[in-house]
Structures are given as C-alpha cells and as structure tokens.
Amino acid sequence: MTTYVLRRIGVGIGLVLLVLTLIFLALHLVPGDPAMLLLSQGDGGSATPDAVARVREQLGLDQPLLTQYWQFLSGALTGDLGESFRNGQAVSEAIGERLPRTLELVGLATLIAVVVGVPWGALAARRGGWFDSVTSVLTSIGVALPVFVFGALLVLLFSLELGLLPAGGFTEWGDDPARHAQLLIMPAIALAVGFASTVARMTRSAVLEMLHQDWVRTARSLGLSRRTVFRKYVLRNSLNPVVTTVGIGVGTLLGSTVLVERVFSYPGLSSLLVDAVTARDYPVVQGVVITIAVLFVSINIIVDVLYGVLDPRVRR
Numbered sequence: 001m002t003t004y005v006l007r008r009i010g011v012g013i014g015l016v017l018l019v020l021t022l023i024f025l026a027l028h029l030v031p032g033d034p035a036m037l038l039l040s041q042g043d044g045g046s047a048t049p050d051a052v053a054r055v056r057e058q059l060g061l062d063q064p065l066l067t068q069y070w071q072f073l074s075g076a077l078t079g080d081l082g083e084s085f086r087n088g089q090a091v092s093e094a095i096g097e098r099l100p101r102t103l104e105l106v107g108l109a110t111l112i113a114v115v116v117g118v119p120w121g122a123l124a125a126r127r128g129g130w131f132d133s134v135t136s137v138l139t140s141i142g143v144a145l146p147v148f149v150f151g152a153l154l155v156l157l158f159s160l161e162l163g164l165l166p167a168g169g170f171t172e173w174g175d176d177p178a179r180h181a182q183l184l185i186m187p188a189i190a191l192a193v194g195f196a197s198t199v200a201r202m203t204r205s206a207v208l209e210m211l212h213q214d215w216v217r218t219a220r221s222l223g224l225s226r227r228t229v230f231r232k233y234v235l236r237n238s239l240n241p242v243v244t245t246v247g248i249g250v251g252t253l254l255g256s257t258v259l260v261e262r263v264f265s266y267p268g269l270s271s272l273l274v275d276a277v278t279a280r281d282y283p284v285v286q287g288v289v290i291t292i293a294v295l296f297v298s299i300n301i302i303v304d305v306l307y308g309v310l311d312p313r314v315r316r
Contacts, residue, residue: 001308008304012297019293020076020286024069027282076290082283084276091287094272099291101170102268105260106253108184109191114246117196121203122235125211135200142197147256151190151263158186168265187264191256195249202245206238240307247303251296 056062060071075082081091124135159167165186171179210216211234219229258270269288276284 004308005301005305008301012301015297016290016293020073020290021069023286023289024072027280027285028065028068072286076286081287081290084284085281086279086284091283094284095269095287095291098267098269098272101266102254102257102261102270105184105187105191105257105266105268106250108188109195109253110246110250112188112192113195113199113249116192117199118203118242120196121200121205122207122238124200125204125207126230132204135204139197139201142193143201145194146259147190147194148259148263150193151187151260154186154190155263168263170265170267183264183266187260187266190263191253191260194256195253198249199242199245203238203242206241207234210234210238243306244303247299247306250299254292254295 053062060068063071072082079092081095083090084094120135124132155167158165165182166179169183171183173180211230216229216234219233220226254270257268258274260266261268261271262274269291273285273288275281276288
C-alpha cells in the first residue's frame with residue numbers, strides 16, 4: 001500500500017510541474033502587454049515607449065523567457081507567488097482571502113450531490129419501473145443543463161418572483177451567519193445539480209450491475225432477505241465507481257465555479273482568476289492556477305488511495 005501511495009504522489013507532483021510549465025508558456029504566448037495595459041488603465045489612452053519600458057523593467061518582463069520561467073518556478077516551489085501587477089498585493093494573500101470561500105461553496109455542493117445522488121440512484125435501480133424512468137429523464141436534464149442557466153433560473157424564481165433569497169453577493173460568516181447561509185445556498189444548489197445527476201446515474205448503473213451478479217442470487221437463496229443483501233452487500237460493492245466519480249466531479253466543480261461566481265456575484269477564487277486574466281496580471285493568474293492544480297491533483301490522489309483501500313486489485 002505504501003508503494004502504491006508513493007507512486008501516486010510522484011505522478012501528482014509530475015502533473016503539477018507540467019501544469020506550471022504549460023500555464024507559464026500560455027500566458028506569455030497570449031497577445032497583449034501587461035505593462036501597456038497597466039499604463040493605459042483609466043483613460044484608455046496610449047503610453048509612451050519609455051514609460052512602457054520602465055514598467056516592463058520593474059515587473060521583470062524585460063528578462064529572457066527562460067530567466068522568467070526559472071524565477072516563476074523557484075518562487076512557486078518555495079511558496080512565493082509574487083505580487084499582483086495591478087495593486088501590489090501579495091498573491092498568496094489574495095488567494096488566502098478567496099480560497100476558503102470557493103472551498104466552502106464546492107464543499108457544500110459536493111455534500112448536496114452525494115446526499116441526494118447516491119440514495120436517488122440506488123432507489124431507482126432497486127425500484128425500477130416508472131421511478132427509474134423519471135430518474136433517467138431528470139438526471140439527463142440535470143447533466144445537460146448548463147450551470148449558469150440553472151443559476152439564472154434559481155435567481156428568477158427564488159429572488160425575483162418569490163423574494164425568498166437574495167439574488168447574489170457575499171457576507172462573512174462572522175458578520176451575519178444567517179445572511180451568509182442565504183447567499184451561499186443558491187450558488188451551491190446551482191453547482192450541485194449536474195453533479196448530483198451524474199452521481200445518481202453512476203450509482204444506478206453500479207447497483208444494477210451488482211444486482212445481476214450470481215453471488216446476489218446465491219445470497220438470497222441461502223435465506224437472506226432482499227433488504228439485507230441490498231444494504232450490506234450490493235450497495236457497499238457498488239460504491240467503488242461512485243467514489244471515483246465523486247473525486248473527478250469535485251475537480252470539475254472547481255472549474256464550474258467560474259460561471260456560478262459570476263452569476264451570483266460571489267467573490268471567490270474563480271472571480272479573482274477571471275479579473276486577473278482580463279488585466280494580464282500574470283502573477284495572480286499563475287498563483288490561482290497553481291492552487292487549483294494542486295487541489296485537483298490532491299483530490300485525485302486521495303480518491304486513488306480510497307479506491308485502493310476499497311479494491312486491493314488496483315494497487316498492483
């Protein structure tokens with residue numbers, strides 16, 4: 001097991017280094033000069049060549065690309081993500097402010113998806129009939145519906161029509177817990193709908209496959225009740241692919257927060273990333289992408305380890 005875990009960690013470190021290299025190259029290949037953008041902010045006018053050259057020197061953009069890459073890589077590995085081009089704030093500080101908000105949003109969406117999706121899929125597989133048919137239709141809609149469309153529908157219904165929840169914004173938990181929960185619930189539901197549908201479909205398929213195994217018929221022929229066989233053996237053995245789906249889905253949710261945070265004016269990590277990309281704020285973009293990559297790889301390592309615990313065959 002130790003060898004398996006170390007192997008997965010080694011692969012994860014390699015993936016993070018690859019992401020660091022790709023994001024650095026992508027940012028420097030995109031048209032547009034950050035120095036020019038900084039100097040032309042506000043009135044939209046053009047800057048003189050001397051002023052642009054001075055800003056490029058201050059930001060280190062006049063250095064050779066390989067030098068900039070080494071400074072970026074060594075800084076990232078030591079935890080120094082630099083300072084924002086726009087306001088001079090330390091990138092790690094900006095990420096530290098936004099990351100807990102996004103993790104809270106993703107965590108609540110994941111909880112909703114698992115609590116709703118697993119029982120829903122298992123019940124559909126066990127009951128069959130009209131309930132299974134309705135489940136197939138609803139989960140197909142849930143998977144196909146874009147997250148920003150569902151978010152807009154939630155705002156239209158619960159904010160504009162019924163007036164039950166605020167349309168968007170953010171309040172710290174310490175300032176007003178009730179307001180904080182009200183502002184969090186709709187973005188979390190919008191984020192969870194597609195994920196819950198995927199989890200329900202995967203659970204249904206896995207349970208159906210288990211129900212048709214010979215050992216299930218053998219267990220029932222030995223006198224075990226249908227409920228006991230389902231609860232103790234079928235459902236438990238069906239969870240391996242569900243765990244993998246949940247792990248991959250959490251990583252996907254991190255990307256989906258870009259749209260949800262925009263729809264609900266939620267100031268999380270993804271909003272910080274979008275603003276930084278617009279302003280060509282390289283250090284912030286790189287810092288946010290590094291953070292998301294490390295989170296994604298860490299989640300996948302945890303899922304792989306859990307999968308190895310549930311099914312020893314995958315450790316080989």
